[in-house]
Each structure stands twice: as structure tokens, then as C-alpha cells.
Amino acid sequence: MKTRWEYVLLPSFLIVGLLIVASQYVFLKGSFFKDLGLGRISDTATMVNYLRFFTDSFYLNTLWITVKTSGLAALFTLTLGFPVAYLIARMRSQWSMILLAGIVVATFVTIVIKVFGLIIIFSADGLFNQALMGLGIVDTPYTIIGNQTGVVVGLMHFTLGFGVLLLYSVIQTIPRSLEDAAQIHGASRWRMHLRVLFPLSLPGVTVGVLMIFNMCMGAFTSAALLGGGRVFTLPVLIQRTVMMEIKYSMAGTLAAVLLVTVLLINLLSIYLIRRLRSARLVIA
């Protein structure tokens, strides 16, 4: 007998779909109207907000900065996180749990606190600069606050914990025996990775990386605290527009653009990965 999985899906889909539609409707609807200041919105529908966005280099630059910092953060998180996830997944000793616990605990710490820790580390007389200057690499202190590097670092801290856990759960679904078999068969370690591990983990890793990317695109707290008020990503700008300028319409426009961009990038990535994928699912 065949289970009609579609029906199983339905209630969840309705709940989530309804919440998305309802909440966004109220907010985004406003984007098609003009702000009258003080949170009031005019009655006539107009595209003037969108026009303003796409003709203003400031807004377009903001979009670019958002995509750039999120992409870089996702890439670096993957680079740092994949080997760690692999290590924990393949480790046989009890230490793996301790390492995992370390990751989980790090993710519990609110980003606000982590940023404060980062500020202390990167301050002029903090550990990082002490080391740097002690080694003679630079003679004036280097700071990460107020530039895009800081934002990327903040985003990485925000997502690295999640990233490792996601990648870990993906890697340990790939049986170790496949790797062993490949190596016994004569493959060098790199070759084993390239031809066995990476292709098989690709679907899971894609989902993971996209999740990390999306988190970064929507991240407000890290970008706001480390951007130092100079780096404007769309979430930061949206928050300013809502809280400081109380222009709900323009904020809705910004949010709409952000949303559409993220969706497009997600769909594009999935499409590209499908095309590149050559490994098929095989369970021994």
C-alpha cells in the first residue's frame, strides 16, 4: 500500500504557509504605498518606493554588501566547519562528544555577548593586537569593528556552531565503509574525498550551506554590533527604517527586495547543484 505522503504534508504546509502569507501581507502591502511620516501610510498604491530602491546607488550598494558578506561568511564557515564536522563524525573515541558539546555550548551564548568578547579581544590592547604587535606584523592596532571584515567575522560566529552540527549530521549518514572501501581500492585520501565523500554529501551540504547563507542574509544583531554603524546591510537598514525613521512602507520595500533576492539565490543554487551532481544515492 502506498502512503499518500502529500496528505501528511498538508496540515504543516497550511500552518506555515498561512503564517507566512498573513504576516508578510500586512508588512509588504505597505511597501506599495508611500510613507507619510510617523508610521502613516498613504492610500494610493504606487511603485515609488521600489523605483527609489533600484535607482539609488546607496540602496543597491547595500544589497550588494549584504550578499557579499553573507556569501563570504557562508564560505568561510563551510571551510572552517567541514573539517571539524568530519573529524567528529569519524572519531571513534568519547572525545567526539566532548567536541560536539563544545560546539553546542558555543552556540548557546547569545551573539550579543560573543560580540562583546570579540570587542575585548580585538581592542587596541587586547590579545589579538598584543600578539600581532608583539610579532611585529603591524605597528598600529588593527580593528575589525566598523568594517566589513568585522561583519563577516560576526556572521561566522553566528553560524559556525550551526554549520558544524548540520555538516556533522550529514557526514555521519555516509557510511564509513564506503570511504574505507575506496581507500582499500587504492584511492588516495584526496581522491576519496573528491569522488566519494563530497558527491555523496553534496545534497546535505547544499541544504546546510544555503541555510547558513540565509541566516547571514537575515542576521541583524551581528551586523549591527560589529558594523560599527558604518557597514549597512539590508537587515540593519530595515531596522533603522522601522525603528528610527518609522517608515513602514520603505521598510517593507527593503524587506521585499531582500526576500526575493534570497529566494532567487536559493533556487539558482539548487538548480546549479542538481546539474553538477553526478553521484547517485546508493545505500550499501
Next chain:
Amino acid sequence: MSSNAQFSEAANTGSLARIAQKRRKGPPPKRGYPWGKLGHYIYCALSYIFLLSPMIVVIGASFHGGEYYTAIKFPPDDPSLQWYTKIPTTQFKALALSFGLASLAALGACIIGIPAALGIVRGKLPGRSVISSVFRAPLQIPAIVTGIAFLQLYYLFGDATGLYFQGTFIGLYIGHLFVATPYVVGTVTAILQRFDVRLEEAAFSLGATRWRTFRRVTLPVIMPGVYAGALYSFMVSFADVPISIFLTAPGFVTYPVELFYGMENDFDPSILASSSLVIFFCLLVLLGMQKLVGLDNLLRSGSR
């Protein structure tokens, strides 16, 4: 792919040794660490240092011995436990709220997310990627937009029906549930894609009902994905700032919001102390889970 088939055959028929003898070049293969075990360990150590250093600094700085106004330094100038005694009760209340909220959010996310993942992976629906995008959509909406959108939605809903959700626990919960669900959907989807349907078919053919099969065969196998998703949901909900800012109300302030606004006006070192307590508590819980259930049983996918 023929090489895969060959590997499977080798693994299954036990002719590994013969093949190994024929094909092996050079010394026996080490575990799959491309740069060698030591290189890999060093790389991972650096990653860990990157991740953990702010936390360590925070814990260290919480032993701040100075007066209320002095700046926070690491390593602390003259260590003392004073700030641990000065944590205001409001922070504890906020911690309790965040904890309870996050647990319930994780639970709700599983209830909604598991059927969703099943439907996406197994259902023969056209436009599957669109549907899966819908479930991932809450992740793509900036949290702050979600916060204010829900607030406005609640007011609209309240005006229309007389049922007001803003400023209530349920209102806050729905907001958190909204952003937590995608994680469960994502992890369970990933694990389902590797699931061998033949296991279920075997159970059917032996006479199990659909529900029984689900409970006794499917669920245990996807459990790692479920636990992982629940864990992420918990963490996301616990750490959330932008949504909670708008949906909290008198008596319901979550811990991160309490911190965020506490730092805005005045810097109170007791924040560092309470964060350190959170870290210690988390370690304890994980330790407890390890002793009771064994974390490996929770997070590993059984015998492979």
C-alpha cells in the same frame, strides 16, 4: 556507477582482502584525513579557538574585580566572584522564560516539521522545490521583519476578531515557532533523502500497519535528524533578539532581549556573570544527557 557497485560487492562478499592485495599501492591507507592526522587536528584546533575564544574571554572577564564602572578586561585585573552575587532576579526570570519558550518551540517545530519533511521527500508532488522553499522561507525573512510583521498582524487580527495575541506568551511562541520549524524540516529532509525505503517496505510486507511502521522503523532512523533539528530550533529560539523585541510584553522578557537593552543604556558586568552561568548550565545538561542517554545514541545514526 560501476565502481560503487564494485565497492558494495566487495563489502558484501568478503573478497576485500583479495582486492586489497591486488590493488594496494604503498603503505596501508590512513583514515581519510588528507593532510594527515596531525595537520587535520591542528586545523580543527584553530577552528575551535576561533569559535570558543569570545566565550572564554567572557567567562574570564566575568571574574571582574573592579567597581561597577570600570571597563571590562581580559584577563581580569583582580579576580573576584562579586558579580555572580549581584545578578538581578529579572535576569533569572528572563532566563527561565527563554528556556521554557525554546523547549516548547523545539517541540512544536518537530510536530510540524516531521510530517512536512516526509511529504517533501516522499510525496510525488510537482514543484517540490517550491514547496520546500516555502518551508525554508521563514529563515529568509529577516528576523526583525518577522517581529514587526507579526506584531502588526496580531493587531490587525485583534481588531478583526477581538482576540489579541500581542504581548501574550502565545503570541511570542508563534513567532518563535515560525522561525524554528525550518530547521527541523531541513535536517529531517536531509536524513530522509538517505533513507532506505526498503526498510519500510520490509515492515509492510511483514504485516505492520502504517503507523506502526512509522513509529518502529522510520522514526528511530530519522531520530538523529529530529534531534539535530530540535537542537537547532532550541538554540535559535533561545538566542533570538529581533523577534522577541517586538513580541515581548511586561512580565515576558526573554534573556537575550534583557541583555541587549541592558547593555544599551548601562553596562552591567552582572551580564557576563549570568552568561557564564548559562554556559556552565549548558555543559551540565549535556553532561547529564551523556550519562543518562549517551549523546552518541542520540546523535549517531545507529549501527553502520
Next chain:
Amino acid sequence: MKLTRTGLILKSAALSVGILTASSGFAGQFDGVTLRVATWGGSWKENMVQAIVPKFEALGGKIEFVTGSPQANLAKLIAARGKAPFDVMETLDAQEKEFFETNELIQKIDLSQLTNKEYLDDWQYNEWRVASWSTQEVICYNREKFAELGLPAPTTYKDLANEKLAGRVVIPDITSGGGFANFGAIAYAAGGNEQNVGPGLEVIKSLNSLKFWSRGGEVVTQFESGDVYAAVVHAGWCLRARKAGSPVDTVQPVITGTSHVGVGKYGWLVIPKHSKVPEAASWFINEYQEPEFQMLYAVKSGVVPTNRKSISQLASDPIFAEMLELDPAKIGNQLKINYQKADTSDWIDQWNRSVSQ
């Protein structure tokens, strides 16, 4: 007389205990009333919990807090439309236009409850709002570092554009509490005014590789770590930096081109229009003016009280007298931005464009 925080806490505790024991047993004026107060979190709120909450509870009521910056709370108020998310709210002078242009958002205060009005100046209260505190926006600088660099003490904002100070100066981000006031002041000092902030932006650009602070605590830390040699902050943060050990002094900036010296930023208390407990809110507003409470926040945060008695009490402490301007005549001469003339949303827009990297 040296004012100590512990001394004040003991006094308020004693007072609260006294009130509680004295009034226990009879039906309070505010039986069963819950008053929701929108204010900053952290120790600012703790001051109220210490000094005001026990008194209200003695009258049978309960106080709950909605924490957030005034901007965040304003956003909640506006989103609420026909309902009041809280009953009394702390606002900033920069939000004047939102509140007082239309009076759509607030209701009248019962001034008969304002028994402390004898200690306030006329301009500090009317039936729509009552002053809560003021801050003095100053230039805070590390005198030792300045001496090392051979620089004289700064007198106005332009002095901070010296290349020896590159990367060592912070000014408030426009979204921070002190953002609008200081931005407006810098604009004035550069020859502009509320409607022409361009000159101010030029000066800000000239303070090269400038950092912006959004949390006062950051500034104190940065003085301590040597990251920062000079900051535009309110005097309270400079005071805290001094107490933390940094050798800092305050300078009331000269607003060149005007007769003003120093910049004042004011907070106000208002009652949202749809609040159902305006009497309790009015009671709260009066309690806010009580010297006990005012001294609590003044000593902790270096914020200037509204109550005349408290100001003179503060002036008797040498550090406060030195770092804050407590002479009423000079306070009157400080620049106060007229937000009725300012389009702050346009300010933010121009700011964003000018500073983005």
C-alpha cells in the same frame, strides 16, 4: 559630602521599608492596578524597582516593565493603533514631533498629582509631558594622551579632526540615544542648523577613520583599553570612565557661530492615549521627580536630575561639580535642538549615505 551609591540605596531601602510598614493593612489607592512602564532595561530599570516599585506596591498596585529604547517603544506604540501597550513611557526630546505634533498618541497628565512641581521650572512640565532627566553632551578626552601628543584640550568638535587623533575618536551613531542631539550640535557648530545638516556631515567626514558608538558602555571600555582618546558622549559616561580609572576630563563644547556652550538633551514622560490608568501613571510621573529616585540615577549614570533640590545636592560632590555643568544659568545657555524644525528621518537618510563604507 561625598555621595555614595550604597548610601543612597540604604536610604531608599529604609524609606521603602518605612512606607511598607506604615501602610500595611489598609486598602491602597491603587488596589489591583497594574501599571506598565516603558523604559530602558538594565540598571536604569533597577533604579525604579528599588525606589518606586515598593511604594506602588504598598498602595496595592503592581508595576510591570516594558524594556526598550524610546525608539523601540515608540514603534510599539505606533503599531498598537487603538490600544496602549504600556501606561507611561520615557521619551526623548528628539521624539517631540511624533508625540506633540498631533497629540494623537498621548493623553493629558493629572497635574494635581505632581506635588513635586515646586521643584521644577515652568518649562519642565505641562499637561502633556513632564521632564524626566537631562544629559549634557560633552567632549570627553584623555588628558594624558592629549599631553603626550602635544595637543591642547579640545574646545569644539573641529578640534578633534587633528590627524594625530585619527582612528581614536568616537562619536555617537545617529541611532544611539545621543545621536540626534550631537549630530544637530555638530551641524550647528559647522554653520548649519536643524534644516541644513550638510556642514555637520562634512565635519564628521573630516574626523577620519572615525568609529561610532551605539552603546555607552563601549566608550568606557574603549577609553580604558586605549582604543579611544576622545569621545563625544554625555557627561555621565565620561564620569564613569573617570571612575574606571581613565584620566579623562569633560569639555562643554563651544558651538561656534552661536552663543551656546554645551548641548543639552532632555527626556520626557508621557502617558499613551489609550491607557486605562492615567491616575496611576500620573502618580508615577510625580514619583519620578522625588529626590530619592533622582539622586539614584544621577549618581549611577551621571544624568542630570530635574528636581532643583537634587541638582544642588549633586553640586556638593566635587567630581560631579567638575565634570557636569550644574550652574543653572549656564545650563540655560546650552544648545537645545528644536526638533519641531528638524526632519530626523531625513537626517538619518543623509547620515547613512555619508558614512557608509
